[in-house]
Amino acid sequence: QAVMNAPGIKGRKVASLGKKSSRSKEEEEGVMGLIQSIVKKQPEGQQDPFYVMDIGAVVALWEKWASSLPRVRPFYAVKCNPEPAILGALAALGAGFDCASRAEMEAVLSLGVSPDRIVYANPCKAEAHIRYSARAGVDLTTFDSGEEIKKLRKCHPGTAALLRLKAVEDGGARCPLGPKYGALPEEVAPLLEAAREARIDVVGVSFHVGSGASDVAAYRGAIAAARRAFDAAARLGLPKMRVLNVGGGFTAGPQFAAAAAAITDALRSHFPDEPGLVVMAEPGRFFAETAFTLATNIIGKRVRGEVMEYWINDGIYGSMNCILYDHATVTALPLACASNPGNPTCAGMKTHGSTVFGPTCDALDTVLSDHQLPELQVDDWLVFPNMGAYTAAAGSNFNGFSTSAIGTHLACSGPP
Ligand code: PLP
Numbered sequence: 001q002a003v004m005n006a007p008g009i010k011g012r013k014v015a016s017l018g019k020k021s022s023r024s025k026e027e028e029e030g031v032m033g034l035i036q037s038i039v040k041k042q043p044e045g046q047q048d049p050f051y052v053m054d055i056g057a058v059v060a061l062w063e064k065w066a067s068s069l070p071r072v073r074p075f076y077a078v079k080c081n082p083e084p085a086i087l088g089a090l091a092a093l094g095a096g097f098d099c100a101s102r103a104e105m106e107a108v109l110s111l112g113v114s115p116d117r118i119v120y121a122n123p124c125k126a127e128a129h130i131r132y133s134a135r136a137g138v139d140l141t142t143f144d145s146g147e148e149i150k151k152l153r154k155c156h157p158g159t160a161a162l163l164r165l166k167a168v169e170d171g172g173a174r175c176p177l178g179p180k181y182g183a184l185p186e187e188v189a190p191l192l193e194a195a196r197e198a199r200i201d202v203v204g205v206s207f208h209v210g211s212g213a214s215d216v217a218a219y220r221g222a223i224a225a226a227r228r229a230f231d232a233a234a235r236l237g238l239p240k241m242r243v244l245n246v247g248g249g250f251t252a253g254p255q256f257a258a259a260a261a262a263i264t265d266a267l268r269s270h271f272p273d274e275p276g277l278v279v280m281a282e283p284g285r286f287f288a289e290t291a292f293t294l295a296t297n298i299i300g301k302r303v304r305g306e307v308m309e310y311w312i313n314d315g316i317y318g319s320m321n322c323i324l325y326d327h328a329t330v331t332a333l334p335l336a337c338a339s340n341p342g343n344p345t346c347a348g349m350k351t352h353g354s355t356v357f358g359p360t361c362d363a364l365d366t367v368l369s370d371h372q373l374p375e376l377q378v379d380d381w382l383v384f385p386n387m388g389a390y391t392a393a394a395g396s397n398f399n400g401f402s403t404s405a406i407g408t409h410l411a412c413s414g415p416p
Helices: 030-041 055-068 084-093 102-109 127-136 146-155 185-197 217-235 255-270 285-291 319-325
Strands: 014-017 050-054 072-077 096-099 118-120 140-143 160-164 201-206 243-245 278-281 292-304 307-312 351-357 366-374 381-384 407-413
Touching: 014 030, 030 050, 030 292, 030 381, 030 407, 050 055, 055 084, 055 255, 055 285, 055 407, 072 084, 072 285, 084 096, 084 102, 084 285, 096 102, 102 118, 102 127, 118 127, 127 146, 140 146, 146 185, 160 185, 160 243, 185 201, 185 217, 201 217, 217 255, 285 292, 307 366
Parallel strands: 014 407, 050 407, 072 096, 072 278, 096 118, 118 140, 140 160, 160 201, 201 243, 243 278, 307 351
Antiparallel strands: 050 292, 292 307, 292 381, 351 366
């Protein structure tokens, strides 16, 4: 109930999904049925793309996190998807937030979240944004250079700071972050000394093994490196470090159990007997990816021999920028099949190698190539599941197709 009353959700229409006699047939059929009913109700000639966010999926992920990593407090990475409904749901559940900029801090604070639930986790910040964090009372940030310490001294001398380490990164991560961020092992002691001179309180360390990590051993290696940094601080006679931020990189699939086990095991080995240690994380993809489904309309078609070509009203410059920037693979399902319980996968239907283009005039704007689809018509709908992470958040307005104008409908799957 607290989630349904959360800012970002309260006052918006929420469809209840799943089996219950009082629900409409479409709602009983879940997200796809709901999309079908939204499409049916759209006014003639207005087939704009839209998202459906399943609040029940976010709550289930929260429970999964809490049972697998009870010692690790999640600070949701707002950059992954700043839709107010996911921020509101996670705020109501008790999450903290990882913000990278003034606008992200403002978005979270406007939901009534107190500033002590925010980590300003951008190791290189503009002075104006640091000054804003000081005024707003956001008193925990990250750094990985001497220049950043000088800016903190100048603009927010009272902040606590986490030294971002260059993690033993997962080489197979979808988006490695190591080339850009993190102190090298030999830089750790000099940076701690520089912070001491500037009277910046370094309360712990952070790292990020890379977004979309696939090798959970990376967490083990990074936690071992964190231990070495804690020991370096102790050797320098600094106050005992008390915060370990294990960053993001988590996915909601079966691999999460392995990542959670690796972290739990590494904490036991490298930080035994430290009950006062605060362990936090900055998951983005874990909470957002599977909770959002995108519905797009087919606005054009061309038949080239055996190949079917379709144009849809969202693309590489919009939600599907994830194909370029997040190295994502997207999947499209015709709504007519996905919402048909008798044949949800279009099984048995003749399919064609199909190309799906986005709406802009750039040939790069190609969403899928040689994708098997049954023959579709202009005005049919293509649905893309698992579209919550690094999608709309990084889309543009190129060619006048506004990503930020794509609306989000709310639904809640739950017990029947
Ligand atoms: N924290 C920081 C500092 C990041 O840069 C990112 C992603 O770029 C995240 C957290 C979220 O990572 P993920 O979505 O892989 O959990």
